[in-house]
Amino acid sequence: MLVVMRPNATPTEINRVVEAIKAQGLTPHPLPGATRTAVGMTGNTLAVDKGLFEVLPGVEEAIRVTKPFKLASREMKTDDTVVRTKFGDIGPGTFTIVAGPCSVENLDVTLRTAEYLMSRGVRWLRAGAFKPRTSPYSFQGMGVDGLKILAQVREKTGIGIVTELMDTEHAAAVEEYSDVIQIGTRNMQNFSLLKRVGQCRKPVLLKRGMSATLEEWLMSAEYILAGGNYDVILCERGVRTFSDHSRNTLDLSVIPPAKVLTHLPIVVDPSHGTGKRAYVPAMALAGMAAGADGVMIEIHPDPDKALSDSAQTISFTTMDGILDKLKAMAPVFGRTL
């Protein structure tokens, strides 16, 4: 951390900053300049609040130099994390495709989707049994009955299951029935829930919050890693901006910096990212080109009849087109599907 003094700061004020740094068990390094002094500090500044210094007289601002996350950082672990599962690896080299209906509606729709996916070599099914809905009057998901349908479908087809956990109350059930536990956008900073899945023995797919910075997102991953669960997959799904041509603004540009800062794999959700089915194929392909390790897409045997998110859900035929193009692109990006 670096504490920048105002140009007119007095020696007494500078000294007070030096003492405040020592009081935290850190070593101060005053750096006098032509117009003002800055005071650097060394030691473990992770737990120190910038505000401690910013409130002292004569201080202009404190600037954090070291990143506040550790286990998620590339500095701590240089090589890429590859999440290994019996349904395939998730991470660089491969390209993971996850697809399925927004919510578990019934056995038939779920099974038909899984059978289609397996026939195309896709090993992961997504579908929500618990649904976070903006309105209390909307369909809230089938709950544990939905989880059981997912387990049945896995047994019949051999497909892996990605499904959302919304609260600690259902953590044990979702851990039992799923192969990857999804933490949704609205819960990215539900810290009680993050601590809970840190205890789970299944990989966690962590969606980015609607207005989360990359650093905050990695701090939320840090909560899970700090709990002892190292299998975290990041999922970019669009952020909220002024832009109104799509439901959210899919921030593909977060992928290259994420790859610099963290070793964790990252996938892209073009369905929520755009909110409109016509835009999903282009953004799925752009996801691979931008460096993502996979995509997660909402599909349905009869999209117009999907119980939720029908506007962003694509048909099997559209999915075929995406898969064909991803396969054609993959060699350029050193990936195998």
Next chain:
Amino acid sequence: MLVVMRPNATPTEINRVVEAIKAQGLTPHPLPGATRTAVGMTGNTLAVDKGLFEVLPGVEEAIRVTKPFKLASREMKTDDTVVRTKFGDIGPGTFTIVAGPCSVENLDVTLRTAEYLMSRGVRWLRAGAFKPRTSPYSFQGMGVDGLKILAQVREKTGIGIVTELMDTEHAAAVEEYSDVIQIGTRNMQNFSLLKRVGQCRKPVLLKRGMSATLEEWLMSAEYILAGGNYDVILCERGVRTFSDHSRNTLDLSVIPPAKVLTHLPIVVDPSHGTGKRAYVPAMALAGMAAGADGVMIEIHPDPDKALSDSAQTISFTTMDGILDKLKAMAPVFGRTL
């Protein structure tokens, strides 16, 4: 809802929309125009997803005309809600001041703050026993021990307690010890938690999410109201924008439209809204001028030593200045402090 057809939509396509509307139990009203046709519909459209129509051939977009919230709306209840408590009313006419340290640190700090507030006629103390922290390595709050300190302080001073609930697990404890249950920004769309506090018998202070629209915020209030708890107080605490001169962008301009759309009271938190103590007084006063029903401010006997959020925490002396100005302004706005 209004379904707008593309200019070149065929009669068959228009008819398909008409049938789709009927299939939802609604009445279609086709409206032919010079360049295109629109189809209105009447009936209960609250539960109907726009996407159902937007995916049909020939449709350009579906526009929702009716607001999706009911119990929170001014249409349902014309007169202002005033939350009545033994520590005073919260709502128009009065002006509620809530203040206190970011977190419960110990009995001494909490008690001194409460005594100061009561001596100035402020009847509400805020302090967190459970703290949502971005980093897993930061102080996470004293937990239930913190709640007990709050209860002790209430007993000694007679001050009312506002404190945050972070998960359903601690709902019973927080309901027992608090007088108003706070739902934090990061949990505004933690729907499991909203349903749980809908069952509580204490008023709920619902902070706006960091990138929540007014409509989404009111939908979250609707979750609580729909559960049977009608004592909801909204709290604007800054939203996330590109702007970097303050920690968040305090959106005072949400107050006038909130007062049009809903009957619920609304308070302003200038401490989180700005993130810098020097800006807190101006924004607290601006809150009253903008039409808020109260303010919530972080204060501490020794702000530089506050365990969390010290950069935005003000001293008793600064609080004195705010209170004096609020009192001087109050008659202009028809409020009593």
Next chain:
Amino acid sequence: MLVVMRPNATPTEINRVVEAIKAQGLTPHPLPGATRTAVGMTGNTLAVDKGLFEVLPGVEEAIRVTKPFKLASREMKTDDTVVRTKFGDIGPGTFTIVAGPCSVENLDVTLRTAEYLMSRGVRWLRAGAFKPRTSPYSFQGMGVDGLKILAQVREKTGIGIVTELMDTEHAAAVEEYSDVIQIGTRNMQNFSLLKRVGQCRKPVLLKRGMSATLEEWLMSAEYILAGGNYDVILCERGVRTFSDHSRNTLDLSVIPPAKVLTHLPIVVDPSHGTGKRAYVPAMALAGMAAGADGVMIEIHPDPDKALSDSAQTISFTTMDGILDKLKAMAPVFGRTL
């Protein structure tokens, strides 16, 4: 346009809206509903301000149904615009690459860059003679001398020139020396300048404003088209959001909806979009995958010594890598380089 009445609007209020619509020479279509009435209107509503109706008593809001741009719209011109130049076509089917230093620094750097590009089959050089700089103390460009260097380089190498026009004063000079006139982000709504280039006989590359919606961007294109210049190329270069991991947020998701709404070609600028050279290659490739008709990239023979924007400028070697990958990807997207 649709005027939505409040639920309690009186027949008199509804009638007043009907009369106000007639007064604009339009035809009103009242649409009574279960809870409220809406009044549609037909005729040319392009020039009518929504506000005219929103201020009438009993009105909740007016909703614009028809898009406010005409010449830029896909409705007016169904087939894609391909801008034809002697340096190649710009539009679907092909994929246009524009590259060069941020600013014209001297003949040597500019010439070496052009020679490198031509050797790789790239037919367009970009470089600014007039530079919009946030600070009055930064290098402001070489001005007309820079334009002359560009013309010299074109003469020697045969490369086409894209360069920015910042004010009407230099319009004639830039039109004379350039092959494509660039309008920068900060001037996207400099309407005097847009009108002026509507008179020019050279194609215009119109960068998106930093917080422009797609509709506003197309309205700015409409200014140029309405002036009689039909060769407009859109350029997405990142928008401003809360996100801080890159200089701007490159909004690739604007490409699919732009392709639906307008017939104009669109290119992507990953250099300004990300602001960091390490992220440029991934976002250039993602641009093609997202459906762009080309990319514009900042390159320099010695990027570390570039006079401006060096942090986002790549080397010829890095450019080689991008070109190789774009060529490998092109067949998947039906494009030829």
Next chain:
Amino acid sequence: MLVVMRPNATPTEINRVVEAIKAQGLTPHPLPGATRTAVGMTGNTLAVDKGLFEVLPGVEEAIRVTKPFKLASREMKTDDTVVRTKFGDIGPGTFTIVAGPCSVENLDVTLRTAEYLMSRGVRWLRAGAFKPRTSPYSFQGMGVDGLKILAQVREKTGIGIVTELMDTEHAAAVEEYSDVIQIGTRNMQNFSLLKRVGQCRKPVLLKRGMSATLEEWLMSAEYILAGGNYDVILCERGVRTFSDHSRNTLDLSVIPPAKVLTHLPIVVDPSHGTGKRAYVPAMALAGMAAGADGVMIEIHPDPDKALSDSAQTISFTTMDGILDKLKAMAPVFGRTL
């Protein structure tokens, strides 16, 4: 500026940074730490691009410590600037009210508005002769004829004139007819125009760009000051965010930090800030409470018939109410109206 090295940076890399700093004529100050080294520098870093260092091997990032504006900064001029005009002072102590129709429509409307304002003690009329309109098909203003009407009104009533300049072409005319030259939001970074008004001998009211940071806004003011015109008044008029309850998000929270960073006066425009007349009074009052030096409000003798911006234009009666409340509030804020 501070250059932060990566944890694994080699002595050679650190030395290269040291040499790069010297090459800019600055003095390097290496600061070794426990996990990494940072290199500070002193001297005039204003003209030095961060990117010069960020591209060197082993460098993580360069952090600018000194603000890039000089003449606009509080460091350069400690005491508040008060713009002195024959229509009154603009700055702390007083509270300036500017009001009038969006555009000059004709003599009658303009004169009646000015007469009303003078009767209420308001000394400034605003009205646009040149109008920046998103659509080329909207009313573009009366041009020089509008300026002449404004001059007539000033002659008859003695009111001061604030009017917008959109391009250098009309700079001489606007300078001649106006008393304060307004630079609009969309031109905040039209640097050619800023340089031009730096030459003018009339005060300049500089509106904040729709997505401008405070620093960028002050850099634009710096362009004008650097040209020799020291009478710059800042005007906050709402910024663009995700928020959709008002046309823009009026960022009152920019006022306290602006007052820290700069000595220039700042006024608030609640009309454009909200876009809806019902919200204008509350936000005008909140502007004074937040510390603004004045407000600028759109009024019209018959708001429903205003040629532009009618939805956000208020009546004389509503203005009366605002003036009464501002007068009642003024003593609390040490201001005289």
